[in-house]
Amino acid sequence: xxxxxxxxxxxxxxxxxxxxxxxxxxxxxxxxxxxxxxxxxxxxxxxxxxxxxxxxxxxxxxxxxxxxxxxxxxxxxxxxxxxxxxxxxxxxxxxxxxxxxxxxxxxxxxxxxxxxxxxxxxxxxxxxxxxxxxxxxxxxxxxxxxxxxxxxxxxxxxxxxxxxxxxxxxxxxxxxxxxxxxxxxxxxxxxxxxxxxxxxxxxxxxxxxxxxxxxxxxxxxxxxxxxxxxxxxxxxxxxxxxxxxxxxxxxxxxxxxxxxxxxxxxxxxxxxxxxxxxxxxxxxxxxxxxxxxxxxxxxxxxxxx
Amino acid sequence: xxxxxxxxxxxxxxxxxxxxxxxxxxxxxxxxxxxxxxxxxxxxxxxxxxxxxxxxxxxxxxxxxxxxxxxxxxxxxxxxxxxxxxxxxxxxxxxxxxxxxxxxxxxxxxxxxxxxxxxxxxxxxxxxxxxxxxxxxxxxxxxxxxxxxxxxxxxxxxxxxxxxxxxxxxxxxxxxxxxxxxxxxxxxxxxxxxxxxxxxxxxxxxxxxxxxxxxxxxxxxxxxxxxxxxxxxxxxxxxxxxxxxxxxxxxxxxxxxxxxxxxxxxxxxxxxxxxxxxxxxxxxxxxxxxxxxxxxxxxxxxxxxxxxxxxxxxxxxxxxxxxxxxxxxxxxxxxxxxxxxxxxxxxxxxxxxxxxxxxxxxxxxxxxxxxxxxxxxxxxxxxxxxxxxxxxxxxxxxxxxxxxxxxxxxxxxxxxxxx
Numbered sequence: 001x002x003x004x005x006x007x008x009x010x011x012x013x014x015x016x017x018x019x020x021x022x023x024x025x026x027x028x029x030x031x032x033x034x035x036x037x038x039x040x041x042x043x044x045x046x047x048x049x050x051x052x053x054x055x056x057x058x059x060x061x062x063x064x065x066x067x068x069x070x071x072x073x074x075x076x077x078x079x080x081x082x083x084x085x086x087x088x089x090x091x092x093x094x095x096x097x098x099x100x101x102x103x104x105x106x107x108x109x110x111x112x113x114x115x116x117x118x119x120x121x122x123x124x125x126x127x128x129x130x131x132x133x134x135x136x137x138x139x140x141x142x143x144x145x146x147x148x149x150x151x152x153x154x155x156x157x158x159x160x161x162x163x164x165x166x167x168x169x170x171x172x173x174x175x176x177x178x179x180x181x182x183x184x185x186x187x188x189x190x191x192x193x194x195x196x197x198x199x200x201x202x203x204x205x206x207x208x209x210x211x212x213x214x215x216x217x218x219x220x221x222x223x224x225x226x227x228x229x230x231x232x233x234x235x236x237x238x239x240x241x242x243x244x245x246x247x248x249x250x251x252x253x254x255x256x257x258x259x260x261x262x263x264x265x266x267x268x269x270x271x272x273x274x275x276x277x278x279x280x281x282x283x284x285x286x287x288x289x290x291x292x293x294x295x296x297x298x299x300x301x302x303x304x305x
Numbered sequence: 306x307x308x309x310x311x312x313x314x315x316x317x318x319x320x321x322x323x324x325x326x327x328x329x330x331x332x333x334x335x336x337x338x339x340x341x342x343x344x345x346x347x348x349x350x351x352x353x354x355x356x357x358x359x360x361x362x363x364x365x366x367x368x369x370x371x372x373x374x375x376x377x378x379x380x381x382x383x384x385x386x387x388x389x390x391x392x393x394x395x396x397x398x399x400x401x402x403x404x405x406x407x408x409x410x411x412x413x414x415x416x417x418x419x420x421x422x423x424x425x426x427x428x429x430x431x432x433x434x435x436x437x438x439x440x441x442x443x444x445x446x447x448x449x450x451x452x453x454x455x456x457x458x459x460x461x462x463x464x465x466x467x468x469x470x471x472x473x474x475x476x477x478x479x480x481x482x483x484x485x486x487x488x489x490x491x492x493x494x495x496x497x498x499x500x501x502x503x504x505x506x507x508x509x510x511x512x513x514x515x516x517x518x519x520x521x522x523x524x525x526x527x528x529x530x531x532x533x534x535x536x537x538x539x540x541x542x543x544x545x546x547x548x549x550x551x552x553x554x555x556x557x558x559x560x561x562x563x564x565x566x567x568x569x570x571x572x573x574x575x576x577x578x579x580x581x582x583x584x585x586x587x588x589x590x591x592x593x594x595x596x597x598x599x600x601x602x603x604x605x606x607x608x609x610x611x612x613x614x615x616x617x618x619x620x621x622x623x624x625x626x627x628x629x630x631x632x633x634x635x636x637x638x639x640x641x642x643x644x645x646x647x648x649x650x651x652x653x654x655x656x657x658x659x660x661x662x663x664x665x666x667x668x669x670x671x672x673x674x675x676x677x678x679x680x681x682x683x684x685x686x687x688x689x690x691x692x693x694x695x696x697x698x699x700x701x702x703x704x705x706x707x708x709x710x711x712x713x714x715x716x717x718x719x720x721x722x723x724x
């Protein structure tokens with residue numbers, strides 16, 4: 001093979017075939033992987049959303065855009081979308097604010113820092129489903145430990161079915177979502193904090209800034225890359241968050257505690273095509289959200305310059 | 306050379322990734338046939354899993370028919386529907402399937418007719434009402450496998466504490482009993498109303514039947530939002546849910562929870578099926594069984610549930626499947642299965658044996674219910690889709706009966722139009 005390739009390019013010295021391929025051998029495996037595990041499933045997902053599939057799983061032919069029509073006419077969809085937006089905003093904002101404080105704390109020197117840093121990893125290391133099911137049983141009406149504790153502390157009159165009522169189920173699920181998002185976010189921000197050179201702080205001190213000014217004008221701007229990474233990853237994670245809600249309420253009653261991802265899974269039981277249509281919409285939403293967010297973030301950066 | 310190696314590596318990668326999709330059962334060169342059996346797991350722990358039962362049946366069958374092997378795959382109830390769907394979608398269709406519903410597969414013309422895969426004696430042996438429930442437009446496709454019927458369970462100890470002497474016969478008596486229990490035995494749920502996704506379709510139908518309602522009219526059209534049904538849910542809303550005589554959120558409470566509560570003595574009344582008998586005994590609950598109360602008197606016909614066996618045409622093993630099903634439906638095998646899981650028989654000989662052999666005193670009230678059982682509209686090819694919708698949102702009808710049932714009716718009509 002190498003003889004033929006050098007024959008076609010007589011003027012060239014040195015290595016033959018491999019060089020001709022350029023960077024392909026190096027990026028090839030990764031590209032192949034992306035095609036197989038990302039692009040192909042996306043293609044299948046979009047294709048399924050235009051198919052009519054019976055409840056037994058038999059493909060009955062093309063459905064055109066019917067599945068999308070059905071989806072957008074579904075009376076549950078508007079409230080599900082609103083819930084998804086609320087869920088994402090509340091969980092991500094709360095996580096970022098608490099993580100900023102936690103990262104600041106863990107950046108200080110104090111006895112037992114190492115142990116507390118380890119402890120922070122625990123909710124991250126535990127499986128999401130495990131954590132969610134743990135909370136589900138702690139909140140159980142008849143045997144949940146949290147119900148007992150709150151009753152003994154006088155916070156509630158009697159055991160409540162927290163997860164059965166959407167108005168109480170949402171706050172608890174958001175709490176669990178924040179709880180499991182904290183470790184990653186805190187560590188990202190902590191890593192960001194540690195990259196800020198001490199000279200900058202010394203210079204600020206010489207200039208006579210107070211603590212609050214230092215934080216606003218030095219720490220936060222220099223933390224922007226870490227903040228951005230944490231925020232984008234959390235946005236995607238929380239938006240797509242499935243295990244917590246599915247383990248705790250299955251999106252019920254009806255779809256009252258479902259985000260679009262959970263709703264997609266609920267639809268799967270009745271109609272795979274419509275469920276695929278929901279996935280496509282979901283996918284588009286994530287892409288749009290991330291693009292908008294990145295745009296907004298960059299725009300800020302340029303203005304600050 | 307490097308390029309070639311790279312291509313080779315990629316090809317191997319692709320092959321390994323797709324290799325799992327190409328499994329094909331069927332005849333091998335020496336005339337041996339492997340039947341693929343997919344069945345639901347009726348056990349609740351590893352020790353009584355249905356895998357053991359089916360492996361044993363398969364082994365004895367192959368001993369008698371050396372040319373036919375049976376590949377047994379037992380899947381738990383939560384996953385079986387979606388896994389079977391995937392099998393059908395990917396063309397990896399089982400030969401024999403034992404699960405909860407069959408009609409949607411008939412709509413896609415996937416199944417053998419019952420008379421093609423059952424010998425005459427086996428078919429005659431099926432109890433009539435169940436064989437009828439296996440029909441789609443007059444042709445039987447679904448082969449009943451096991452059955453169960455609903456009855457009203459109550460906790461005698463709690464009733465005594467509350468000063469109630471008799472099981473309630475109608476809705477008003479049920480409400481009065483629930484009020485007494487709430488007043489005298491605090492901490493106990495008077496009536497367990499499980500309208501969560503697990504069983505919304507069953508509990509709803511029982512209450513609707515109590516008011517003369519139901520899911521379909523005489524012609525088989527859906528009547529999910531019929532006046533009688535809306536009234537039944539309105540009664541539940543104002544008389545049980547509103548005053549706190551049942552769970553605070555019935556729409557998210559599953560049957561599992563209700564049964565567990567009953568077996569733990571934490572609930573006084575509920576509609577249960579035979580598996581609750583063993584649970585109650587294990588929980589040392591002194592229980593009573595009575596006919597289900599309707600609006601003005603006990604229900605004349607209760608809800609019957611059957612699980613189904615069906616044979617797929619895809620593999621083309623009609624003869625082998627018939628041999629296997631005839632074997633699986635012999636009295637020896639069905640009796641063993643029914644007795645293992647305390648389920649009700651669907652064959653005449655096993656029913657006779659179980660009523661006569663005196664080992665099933667507990668089940669007696671249920672044996673008498675069987676001939677009059679009412680079924681879901683199982684023979685309707687849209688029922689599976691409609692049932693999925695009822696499971697998802699039917700329970701919320703206790704909050705807003707007319708709106709929720711109206712939306713369900715619309716979805717059901719869309720499913721019928723979409724066939």
